[in-house]
Amino acid sequence: MITFELLEYNNGRYVYSFSPDIDPRAKGKVAIYDNGNREVLEQSSVDVKQYYAGHALWGISVGEKTGTVAWC
Incomplete structure (x- = not known):
């Protein structure tokens, strides 16, 4: 599971x-x-195989401000 928050939006680019x-x-x-x-901009130090980053990339719907991505 990850939690996320929108940091910035600029010219069609959302950074979370x-x-x-x-x-x-x-x-x-x-x-x-x-x-x-x-794209991944910065790796989490505990995410050596980009498992969490992958869930962030595909679990966050563009435009959301905050939330949680969970999986089974």
Whole structure:
């Protein structure tokens, strides 16, 4: 599970900070664009295989301000 918050929006680019449930202090950042592109901007130190970053990239709907992404 991750929690996320929108840090900034500029010219169709949403930048989100995400926190993995295993260490909420180990934040990462992703960018999601209005045109559908997505990228990891900053890795979380506990996310060695980009597992949490992947859930942030595909679990956050563009435009959301805060929330949680959970999976089974």
